[in-house]
Amino acid sequence: MPVCFDEEKKVFHLQGKTFSYCLYLHPTEGLLNLYWGSRLPDGDIAYLLRSYWTAASFDLPPHRMPTELPTRGTGYFGTPAVCAQTQQGNDVTRLTYVNHRICAGKRKLSGLPAVYTESDDEATTLVITLKDELTGLTVEAEYAVLETLDALTRSLRIVNGGKERLTLTHMQSASVPLYGEDYELINLSGAWARERQVVRTPVGRANIRVESQRGASGHEQNPFIALVKKHTTEDCGPAWAMTLVYSGSFLATSEVNNFYNTRMSIGLNPEVCRWQLDPGEEFQTPEAILVYSAEGLNGMSHRFHEIVRTRIVRGAWRDRVRPILINNWEATYFGFNEELILKIAKAAKEIGVEMFVLDDGWFGKRDRDNCSLGDWVVDRRKLPGGIEGVARQVNEMGLRFGLWFEPEMVSPDSDLYRAHPDWCLHVEGRARTEARQQLILDLSRKEVQDYVIEAVCSVLRSAPIGYVKWDMNRNMTEYFSGDQTPDRQMETQHRYMLGLYRVMEEITSAFPEVLFEGCSGGGGRFDAGFLYYMPQFWTSDDTDAVERLGIQYGTSFVYPPSAMGAHVSACPNHQTGRVTSVKMRADVALGGNFGFELDLNKLTPEELEACREAVETVKSVRETVQKGQFTRLDSPFEGNNAAWQFVGEGGRDVVLCAYQKMAVPNPGCHRVFMRGLDAQARYRDAASGETYSGAALMNAGLPLRPARGDYSSWVYRFERV
Numbered sequence: 194m195p196v197c198f199d200e201e202k203k204v205f206h207l208q209g210k211t212f213s214y215c216l217y218l219h220p221t222e223g224l225l226n227l228y229w230g231s232r233l234p235d236g237d238i239a240y241l242l243r244s245y246w247t248a249a250s251f252d253l254p255p256h257r258m259p260t261e262l263p264t265r266g267t268g269y270f271g272t273p274a275v276c277a278q279t280q281q282g283n284d285v286t287r288l289t290y291v292n293h294r295i296c297a298g299k300r301k302l303s304g305l306p307a308v309y310t311e312s313d314d315e316a317t318t319l320v321i322t323l324k325d326e327l328t329g330l331t332v333e334a335e336y337a338v339l340e341t342l343d344a345l346t347r348s349l350r351i352v353n354g355g356k357e358r359l360t361l362t363h364m365q366s367a368s369v370p371l372y373g374e375d376y377e378l379i380n381l382s383g384a385w386a387r388e389r390q391v392v393r394t395p396v397g398r399a400n401i402r403v404e405s406q407r408g409a410s411g412h413e414q415n416p417f418i419a420l421v422k423k424h425t426t427e428d429c430g431p432a433w434a435m436t437l438v439y440s441g442s443f444l445a446t447s448e449v450n451n452f453y454n455t456r457m458s459i460g461l462n463p464e465v466c467r468w469q470l471d472p473g474e475e476f477q478t479p480e481a482i483l484v485y486s487a488e489g490l491n492g493m494s495h496r497f498h499e500i501v502r503t504r505i506v507r508g509a510w511r512d513r514v515r516p517i518l519i520n521n522w523e524a525t526y527f528g529f530n531e532e533l534i535l536k537i538a539k540a541a542k543e544i545g546v547e548m549f550v551l552d553d554g555w556f557g558k559r560d561r562d563n564c565s566l567g568d569w570v571v572d573r574r575k576l577p578g579g580i581e582g583v584a585r586q587v588n589e590m591g592l593r594f595g596l597w598f599e600p601e602m603v604s605p606d607s608d609l610y611r612a613h614p615d616w617c618l619h620v621e622g623r624a625r626t627e628a629r630q631q632l633i634l635d636l637s638r639k640e641v642q643d644y645v646i647e648a649v650c651s652v653l654r655s656a657p658i659g660y661v662k663w664d665m666n667r668n669m670t671e672y673f674s675g676d677q678t679p680d681r682q683m684e685t686q687h688r689y690m691l692g693l694y695r696v697m698e699e700i701t702s703a704f705p706e707v708l709f710e711g712c713s714g715g716g717g718r719f720d721a722g723f724l725y726y727m728p729q730f731w732t733s734d735d736t737d738a739v740e741r742l743g744i745q746y747g748t749s750f751v752y753p754p755s756a757m758g759a760h761v762s763a764c765p766n767h768q769t770g771r772v773t774s775v776k777m778r779a780d781v782a783l784g785g786n787f788g789f790e791l792d793l794n795k796l797t798p799e800e801l802e803a804c805r806e807a808v809e810t811v812k813s814v815r816e817t818v819q820k821g822q823f824t825r826l827d828s829p830f831e832g833n834n835a836a837w838q839f840v841g842e843g844g845r846d847v848v849l850c851a852y853q854k855m856a857v858p859n860p861g862c863h864r865v866f867m868r869g870l871d872a873q874a875r876y877r878d879a880a881s882g883e884t885y886s887g888a889a890l891m892n893a894g895l896p897l898r899p900a901r902g903d904y905s906s907w908v909y910r911f912e913r914v
């Protein structure tokens with residue numbers, strides 16, 4: 194059984210394929226967390242209580258003990274998991290156990306993205322109800338054990354069962370105490386064009402916050418943290434990891450207390466979210482996904498990838514191979530007309546590309562990024578036949594047609610803004626801070642949501658559009674709403690996200706055949722929440738192949754290759770000025786949803802031929818790349834080489850990608866050591882016909898052919914024979 198309760202020992206034992214998570218009902222100290230780690234045969238773990246004594250000391254039991262749901266004002270001194278302020282102005286909260294229930298399946302979270310199941314036998318749910326007797330605040334802590342996927346989800350449903358309004362000030366989706374202090378924290382930090390760089394820091398004796406207050410999960414930090422031991426590597430050692438299924442501001446913490454124990458947590462960011470809960474009302478937190486791996490960081494990522502690919506991503510495109518596309522952004526920016534678009538599409542068709550995507554600039558009077566967002570009406574100066582005309586002609590060439598939108602935004606210079614100046618996030622009487630000369634529509638308002646739904650749907654109805662790139666190019670300022678009372682202003686960021694999720698749900702379910710790709714100045718909202726609505730995301734505006742090694746490597750800590758958009762763009766690269774070969778660019782882009790972002794008509798015949806070859810290679814490997822198991826081999830953050838591999842479903846097809854950044858004079862030979870192959874089987878290299886045993890490829894390694902010049906790459910396709 195994935196969830197057992199031992200009445201006598203008072204232990205809840207939650208068990209996945211390889212992990213156990215054990216809670217204990219203490220007679221006086223409430224719900225404690227005694228263990229999260231490798232799977233135990235049973236829940237006989239209450240003896241660990243000996244490590245925490247409750248006798249009088251300067252520190253009170255809530256701080257000394259491994260409290261599962263720490264609150265404030267009763268002796269816990271870290272970041273509380275739950276805290277509610279009363280009308281009297283204090284925020285003392287004391288939660289005591291009321292009851293619990295265990296049931297098959299997993300509940301849908303209303304209005305929020307979450308891991309889903311396709312049948313009740315995929316999950317077992319434990320709900321533990323706790324209550325603050327004085328205020329009537331009731332917290333249902335919900336755990337779903339996904340036994341086969343080997344993960345746990347956690348969220349809170351908070352109900353005001355009292356007679357007075359309460360203000361929720363803290364509502365962490367998960368907060369887990371771990372034994373000991375000798376951990377290292379891994380987070381994915383970055384900026385525009387440098388997303389998700391892997392950072393590893395000893396936690397020391399300090400509290401660390403990984404957060405976003407931007408109203409988006411953001412470029413700066415991803416909603417993910419892992420605690421690992423010093424000896425944890427990609428392939429061995431323990432990792433405890435959390436990601437939040439949410440696209441807005443978040444807070445993740447790692448805190449070490451004065452008894453040398455560590456706590457990790459993740460949830461909404463209390464700096465920008467406080468929620469008024471009237472009697473009878475309830476609040477649902479976003480969901481956190483918790484993964485424990487005893488097999489290092491690759492083991493952690495394998496679990497996250499499987500969950501995100503199969504039980505976060507939904508819809509027709511979940512299991513379909515993704516089309517190879519060409520996007521005109523870096524080819525033309527705003528300077529295009531129908532003739533140029535069709536010329537780019539035609540050249541793409543000739544080398545086997547399957548879809549053309551028209552990016553920013555097709556609507557209003559948008560010749561620059563200073564106007565027209567919100568006016569989703571085609572610009573007939575550029576496209577006299579409208580979107581319908583250009584889409585039809587692209588279709589006639591045998592390509593699908595895709596279109597860019599930035600639906601959450603409004604330009605001050607737009608008909609929409611002139612008609613509804615109050616529809617953006619703002620504070621009355623204050624200047625409205627513009628970023629990229631645009632403001633954010635207030636999606637916490639129903640009428641604004643309805644406008645956006647209709648604006649996008651009417652374009653999608655008007656033409657044969659098979660793909661949408663959904664962009665969002667600034668973060669929130671003045672994140673308040675003209676539609677809310679003063680006491681509810683701090684709800685605006687979260688209400689915006691709920692509104693956005695409604696908008697995306699309506700649009701994506703009205704057009705189930707359309708492939709949606711998220712984007713936010715590149716990868717500024719790359720999170721599991723967004724992937725619930727849109728199966729892929731533009732990984733970064735940085736299309737430089739060498740930079741992309743790190744960005745894609747870091748992104749893969751949580752998200753599978755099938756979620757990452759990756760394109761071959763022009764050289765010198767528009768972000769870095771670096772010059773790399775088409776082969777290097779293509780071999781890096783092959784590690785995600787492959788596409789082009791340049792004008793093929795401007796390439797030399799040799800470069801065009803390299804693009805044609807790349808398309809052929811991608812077509813032969815993309816099933817393996819998108820559905821196989823992805824494993825990181827050599828880290829671009831640690832040296833001159835990078836490598837990763839994909840093992841297809843069933844283990845027959847294997848793709849190995851290796852890269853070298855800078856040329857090395859008089860080099861030694863670099864070998865790549867593969868992982869997860871069948872040691873006894875033999876694998877044939879499709880190019881040379883040579884065969885190797887799985888054991889040799891993993892233990893002796895594969896020597897790379899020597900390279901000359903900077904920025905080299907190798908792609909091997911193996912078949913198990």
Ligand code: GLA
Binds near residue numbers: 552597714731
């Ligand atoms: C963002 C996206 C780009 C492109 C531009 C268009 O920066 O990340 O890919 O779509 O917007 O303005």
